[in-house]
Amino acid sequence: MIEVEDVYFTYPNGVEALKGVSLTIRNGEFVAIMGQNGAGKTTLVKHFNGLLKPNKGKVLVDAVETTKVSVATLSRNVGFVFQNPDHQLFSETVEQEIAFALRNFGFKENIIKRRVTWALNLLGLAQYRKTSPFMLSGGERKRVALASVLAWNPKILILDEPTIGQDYQQKEKLRQFILQMKAQRKTTLIVTHDVEFVAECNPRVMLMQDGKIVADGEAIRVLTDPEVLTQASIVPPQVSQIFLQLSELETPKNVIDIYEAREILLNILEKKSNERF
Amino acid sequence: MVLIETKNLTYTYPGGTKPSIRDVSIKIDKGEFTLITGPSGCGKTTLCRCFNGLIPHFYQGELKGEISVAGLNVIEHPIYELAKHVGLVFQNPENQLFALSVEKDVAFGLENLGVPREEMRERVDWALNLTGIYDLRERAPHELSGGQQQRVAIASVLAMQPEVIVLDEPTSFLDPLSAKKIFEVIHELNRKLGVTVVLVEHRLDLTARYADHIIIMDEGKIVLDGEPREILHSEEARLIGVGIPKATRLYQMLEKDGMKLGKAIPLSSDELATLLKEALKA
Numbered sequence: 001m002i003e004v005e006d007v008y009f010t011y012p013n014g015v016e017a018l019k020g021v022s023l024t025i026r027n028g029e030f031v032a033i034m035g036q037n038g039a040g041k042t043t044l045v046k047h048f049n050g051l052l053k054p055n056k057g058k059v060l061v062d063a064v065e066t067t068k069v070s071v072a073t074l075s076r077n078v079g080f081v082f083q084n085p086d087h088q089l090f091s092e093t094v095e096q097e098i099a100f101a102l103r104n105f106g107f108k109e110n111i112i113k114r115r116v117t118w119a120l121n122l123l124g125l126a127q128y129r130k131t132s133p134f135m136l137s138g139g140e141r142k143r144v145a146l147a148s149v150l151a152w153n154p155k156i157l158i159l160d161e162p163t164i165g166q167d168y169q170q171k172e173k174l175r176q177f178i179l180q181m182k183a184q185r186k187t188t189l190i191v192t193h194d195v196e197f198v199a200e201c202n203p204r205v206m207l208m209q210d211g212k213i214v215a216d217g218e219a220i221r222v223l224t225d226p227e228v229l230t231q232a233s234i235v236p237p238q239v240s241q242i243f244l245q246l247s248e249l250e251t252p253k254n255v256i257d258i259y260e261a262r263e264i265l266l267n268i269l270e271k272k273s274n275e276r277f
Numbered sequence: 278m279v280l281i282e283t284k285n286l287t288y289t290y291p292g293g294t295k296p297s298i299r300d301v302s303i304k305i306d307k308g309e310f311t312l313i314t315g316p317s318g319c320g321k322t323t324l325c326r327c328f329n330g331l332i333p334h335f336y337q338g339e340l341k342g343e344i345s346v347a348g349l350n351v352i353e354h355p356i357y358e359l360a361k362h363v364g365l366v367f368q369n370p371e372n373q374l375f376a377l378s379v380e381k382d383v384a385f386g387l388e389n390l391g392v393p394r395e396e397m398r399e400r401v402d403w404a405l406n407l408t409g410i411y412d413l414r415e416r417a418p419h420e421l422s423g424g425q426q427q428r429v430a431i432a433s434v435l436a437m438q439p440e441v442i443v444l445d446e447p448t449s450f451l452d453p454l455s456a457k458k459i460f461e462v463i464h465e466l467n468r469k470l471g472v473t474v475v476l477v478e479h480r481l482d483l484t485a486r487y488a489d490h491i492i493i494m495d496e497g498k499i500v501l502d503g504e505p506r507e508i509l510h511s512e513e514a515r516l517i518g519v520g521i522p523k524a525t526r527l528y529q530m531l532e533k534d535g536m537k538l539g540k541a542i543p544l545s546s547d548e549l550a551t552l553l554k555e556a557l558k559a
Contacts, residue, residue, distance in 0.1 A: 013420075036452045037424035083423055083450065086369060135290060138368045138446070139317030164449045165368070167316040167479055168520040193452045196482055196523065235453040238482050238523035241546035242553070249557050258523055262530050268557050269536055 007057035017043040019211035028185040035208035049078040079154030085145040119147040139165030199237035199256040224254040281305040286342035297323040315494035329363040364434035370426035374418035404436035423450030524549040
């Protein structure tokens with residue numbers, strides 16, 4: 001569980017990144033943090049593994065205040081995957097990269113071997129086991145960074161822009177994995193601009209604007225509320241954009257799923273053709 | 278007029294066990310807006326590196342086949358000559374920025390071309406304004422956020438006013454509204470100034486509407502090449518697993534279920550909303 005109580009944070013250069021943020025994230029929740037560049041999203045999540053400490057207010061992870069423990073201790077439970085994989089990769093081979101944290105945490109060699117193989121397979125990287133991460137494409141490097149964190153099985157997973165450079169199939173695999181985390185009562189937080197991915201997953205969405213949380217609720221509510229979206233400069237998902245333009249047809253406004261969209265539109269068509277008789 | 282042409286282009290990175298691109302033969306016309314897409318690791322970035330000569334002049338490895346850009350044989354002409362014609366915006370802006378201030382980064386290419394001081398001033402300001410970073414001009418690029426750095430990288434290429442701009446997922450760190458503004462700027466440069474644009478993107482929801490030409494790659498090969506509406510509507514595109522715009526996908530699903538929406542295949546939500554209003558009006 002993550003508890004944030006009235007947190008303020010100012011960077012040394014004077015930029016006030018968080019201006020009174022309070023929230024609670026329970027075990028097993030899947031949360032997407034969205035908002036414009038500079039809204040404070042990454043600053044907020046860096047508080048969850050202690051990379052940043054609040055100037056004012058409190059952050060508690062599993063009831064422990066982050067100022068009272070080291071980042072190394074917090075990391076065992078809180079896995080963090082950076083936006084830019086090049087900030088995190090350094091090993092000579094993909095295999096060594098994934099094994100690195102496991103060795104640091106003192107896992108036994110036979111377990112390390114099994115975990116590495118599991119992570120490589122999960123993220124479709126098995127063929128690159130002996131390859132240098134720097135030989136891989138941007139999207140593949142992003143998956144290596146993700147694999148290296150998933151391998152140690154943290155209870156809370158924080159992913160900063162996990163879908164960058166990922167194709168449709170990789171995104172679908174990521175979605176399935178997050179659902180599995182949820183089933184195991186593990187928490188996943190993503191920071192993302194990818195509204196289409198969020199629309200497909202329907203997580204809890206927290207919308208940030210200028211260092212504050214301005215909306216918090218199910219994706220289907222938040223991403224279809226024109227007022228909130230305009231305020232936070234978010235472009236709605238395509239399906240929602242379509243329905244926001246169809247008000248004259250008396251369609252519901254809160255639609256983000258393509259299959260639901262089909263049902264609604266076919267029903268209208270049927271009703272109209274019945275009326276003609 | 279063909280501006281970029283490759284014939285059976287095949288390239289293997291040093292130490293690579295198999296080619297990253299294989300038998301690539303494409304033609305891109307002057308003034309076209311071309312979108313290149315395909316699954317992660319399919320060779321999109323590698324192909325872009327050939328367009329400005331990074332392959333074969335910077336990356337060693339083995340290049341076979343032919344490639345010409347703006348009438349120059351890429352294999353025979355050095356990068357600095359190609360740079361006068363082709364600007365490349367990298368996937369990771371950090372690989373491209375190095376100067377002490379944003380302004381100096383944007384001016385760097387122009388200094389190298391020997392552009393007169395007055396004109397340089399004008400072009401730098403023009404590019405900074407277009408990308409919405411004029412206020413950041415005195416800042417150090419490495420202090421900026423990923424999204425801001427991407428704008429700097431785009432500005433530094435725009436300032437060069439090349440005939441061809443190649444952009445490799447140029448807005449991946451930007452929020453959707455900022456990304457949309459950047460794509461609109463690029464689209465305008467394409468329409469008004471006739472700049473040839475080659476854009477690598479996964480997010481077709483955001484970009485397909487701007488393209489006149491789409492190329493889909495898979496495992497280093499070209500698998501589909503042609504008119505965007507036709508290609509994104511095809512069964513093949515869906516099976517390769519490219520992220521077909523939701524509007525196009527919904528159109529396909531509704532047509533299959535018997536709704537008559539007309540022959541014009543939509544690529545954006547606005548286009549589909551218009552078709553739906555027409556089909557379902559009382």
